[in-house]
Amino acid sequence: SQQGEEDPQALSIQEGENATMNCSYKTSINNLQWYRQNSGRGLVHLILIRSNEREKHSGRLRVTLDTSKKSSSLLITASRAADTASYFCARQTGANSKLTFGKGITLSVRP
Amino acid sequence: IAGITQAPTSQILAAGRRMTLRCTQDMRHNAMYWYRQDLGLGLRLIHYSNTAGTTGKGEVPDGYSVSRANTDDFPLTLASAVPSQTSVYFCASRGQDTGELFFGEGSRLTVL
Numbered sequence: 001s002q003q004g005e006e007d008p009q010a011l012s013i014q015e016g017e018n019a020t021m022n023c024s025y026k027t028s029i030n031n032l033q034w035y036r037q038n039s040g041r042g043l044v045h046l047i048l049i050r051s052n053e054r055e056k057h058s059g060r061l062r063v064t065l066d067t068s069k070k071s072s073s074l075l076i077t078a079s080r081a082a083d084t085a086s087y088f089c090a091r092q093t094g095a096n097s098k099l100t101f102g103k104g105i106t107l108s109v110r111p
Numbered sequence: 112i113a114g115i116t117q118a119p120t121s122q123i124l125a126a127g128r129r130m131t132l133r134c135t136q137d138m139r140h141n142a143m144y145w146y147r148q149d150l151g152l153g154l155r156l157i158h159y160s161n162t163a164g165t166t167g168k169g170e171v172p173d174g175y176s177v178s179r180a181n182t183d184d185f186p187l188t189l190a191s192a193v194p195s196q197t198s199v200y201f202c203a204s205r206g207q208d209t210g211e212l213f214f215g216e217g218s219r220l221t222v223l
Contacts, residue, residue, distance in 0.1 A: 031210060042115075042201055042214035043154075088153070092210065098144070098169065099212060103153035 006089055006102040014110050019076040021105045023089030032065060034074050035088045043088065081111045117202050117215035124192055125223055132187045132218045134202030142205040143185040145177060147198040160185055192222040
């Protein structure tokens, strides 16, 4: 079974606003990754944060990781309509172990 | 363009039929994966291969088989399809250095 949860399940915001999505997990991780999926397409990797890192940035994306709380957040700043997609967090427990995906968060950005 | 190629894009087949979903990558990645994606359930791992010649079972392997004869190809076979195997199937490979997964565009399978 999949470990952890993402919340909210769905998020609707206005263009220009920030979007915050959360991911929690239950066991220790080697790294945590965030992916994006546009409707009808495959998943695309956004960002990876290792267990010894607390924050990473990539363009308008900011990811934080709190290993004591076993949680991560993905922040998209100044959202655009094109950010409308499903976002998934995925946990890797060991360097060569498999990724476990959450159920995803549906983000809608209204123009 | 380097990446993962899946075929077919979509397929409708009758229950009981045999079906093979094809997956090819040109990035020389060692590890490859098959996931199924169902509404409300997210992505679930079916089978994986850490390197050519080896395979392993994921979370939902029953009714599926895989082979990894070489680095590039990782086909997924449904020996006798059932309606519960209606899903979107994604093949992925993992970058050696980065650990990130590269996904194909998916194969939408409907079993009637």
